[in-house]
Amino acid sequence: MTSKDSVIVDQPFVAQDQLGSHRPLWRITLTKFWQNRLAVIGLVLLSIIIISALLAPWIAPHDPNWQNLRMRLQPPSAEFWLGTDHLGRDIFSRLLFAGRVSLFVGFSAMLGAITIGTTLGAIAGYYGGRVDAFIMRTVDVVISFPSIFLLITLVAIFQPSIDKLILSFALLSWTGTARLVRGEFLTLKQREYVLAARTLGMSNMSIIFRQILPNAMGPIIVAATLAVGGFILAESALSFLGLGVQPPTASWGNMLTNAQSLNVFRNAWWYPTFPGLMIFITVLSFNFVGDGLRDALDPKVLER
C-alpha cells in the first residue's frame, strides 16, 4: 500500500511514556474533599464527637447515672460543666455516654440497611428481568409500610430495646439504598470494561463485586453517611416518645424527653439545649461530610 491511496501514513512508533507525576486515586479524592470547607468542619466535629463518645468512661467527670437530688437542675458551673438534669445527674457526662448509644444505633442500623440494600440492589440491577421485578416490587411494598406506626406497634408488642431498634431501622430503610445501587448497576453494567470482563469469562459474582461495585461505592458511601445522621435523628425521635432507648440508659433523644416540661423550659434552658444541640451538630456534620464525599467521589473526576 502506498501512501497515496491511504490517509494513514506509516510512521515509526514512538512510545509516549512521558506521563505526569503519578497520582493515586485516593489522593485525588482527598484533595477534592479537602477543598470543601464545610465537609472538613463536619469531619472535624464528627471526629471530636466520636472520639469523646468512645473515651466517655475516661473523660466523663461524673457517673452518668449518679443521682443527686439536692443538685437538681443546677446551671452550668465548674463542677457540672453543662449543668444537671431533673434528677441531679451531670448532663455533660450523660451526653458523652448518650453519644455512644446514639452513634452505635446510627452506625449499626446504617451497616444493616446498606448491606441489605446494596446486595439486593446489585442483584436486581445486574440480572434484570424477573429477579429485578421481584426485588423492586418488594422495595415498593416495604416503602409503603407506615414505618413510624409499625415501629410503635412493634415496640408496644415487644419490649423496646436497642437491638430491636437497630433491626427494625435496618429492615425498614434498606429500600433507598437498593434503588440507588440498582440504578448504578443498570448504568455500569453497560460499560465496556464490564463487557470486557464478560468476554474474558469472568464469573457473574466477580463482575458484580470486583468490577461494578467498586465503581458504585461513591454513591453508596454518601448514602451511608447521610443514613447515619438519619438514624440518629430517628432514634432521637423514638426515644423522645419513650419508644426507643429506655432509661436509665441515656441517649440524646431520651434526655430530651425529661426536658420537655414547662418548668424545665423556663428555669433550666441548659437541660434541653445541650442534647438538642448534640443531635443537631451531629446530624448536620454527617450531612456536610456526605455532601463533601459526594463531590470527592464523583467518578467524573476520573474521566478524561
Next chain:
Amino acid sequence: MSDSMPNNSPLQSFDAQGQAQPLLRVENLKKHFPIYGGLLKRQIGSVKAVDDISFVVRPGETLGLVGESGCGKSSLGRTLIRLYEPSSGKIVFDGHDVSNLPESKLRGFRQQVQMVFQDPYSSLNPRKTIATILSEPFAAQGLYKGKERLERIDHLLQRVGLNPSLKNRYPHEFSGGQRQRIGIARALALNPKLIIADEPVSALDVSIQSQVLNILEDLQDEFKLTYLFIAHDLAVVKHISDRIGVMYLGKMMELAPKRELYSSPKHPYTQALLSAVPKAHPDEVRPDRILLKGDLPSPANPPAGCVFHTRCPKATEQCRQRTPVLQEVANDHWVACHLYGETTSEQ
C-alpha cells in the same frame, strides 16, 4: 445444515473452493431486540439489529465491516462474541457451534475470541491499576500464578509498546492511545485466535490512529491473529482489511476482497459510500458523488423487499417487493442486489 441453505450461499461456495476450514462461520444470524410497550408491557415489535447475516472469516485474514452508525455492525460483533444472545442462526467457531452454548460452557470459546472495544475511556475499569486489569484475563481463566503472571503482564505491555514500569498506574493517567493499547494487551493476554475489534480507533486522534493500527498489524503477523474489524471509517478499513463487508440496516449488502470492492463496487449503497470518501489528491479521477436521499430507516420497521430501496437511486418495483440474497457475482465478490442476477429469497 447444507440442505437448508440456498444453493448459491456464501458458505457453500466457500467450502467448494476447497480452502482451509473457516475460523468463524456465521449462518443466518439474527439478533432482534424486543420492544415492549402498552399497558401490559407486551412485546410490540423488535429492533432488527442483525437480520439474517451469513459469512465466514478465514484464518489469518482481516475482515472489515463497514456501515453507517446504527446499521448493526457493533451488535453483530457483540452477538458473535456472545455478549448478546443470538435470536436465531448459527455461530460456528473453529468447527464448534457456539451459538447455543450456555455461559458456563463458553470458557474455551472465551479464551479464543477476544474483543477490543471502541471507547478507551470506558473499556478500562477506572478503579483498577493496569497490572490488575491485565491480570484479570489470567484470573478469570485460572492461568499462571504469582511471578509468572507478573512476567506475562510485563511482556504484554512491552508488546504493545508501553513501559512495564507504568503498570501500577491507573487508566486515568494514560492518554487515549495508550489506553487503547492496554485494551489490546488485555485482548491479547489469552492468546486468542480471533479478535473482534469494534471501532478500535474511531475514538482516537488521527495521528494516534495509525500507531494503534500498526500495532494491530504487527501483532497479527506475530501471533497469526485473525481480525474482524468493525469501523465506519472507509480509509481505516481499506488500510487494514483483506476483505470488506458492507452492512446496511442489519443486512450484509456486499462482501468482497478489498481491491475488488474499491475498484468495482457493485451494490448501489457501496457505490454511494465510496463516492463519499474525500479525494486524497485533487487530480484524482473519481466518479461523481452519489448523494443518498432521506435518512436511515428505523431498524424496528425496516422497508419491505430490499431494505435499501427507499434510498436507492436504481430501485425498481422488484426491489420494493422481494428481498435480494447475497450471491456471488464475480470471484469471491458477493452482492445482495436485484441488479445482479435473478436469485431472490422466497419471502
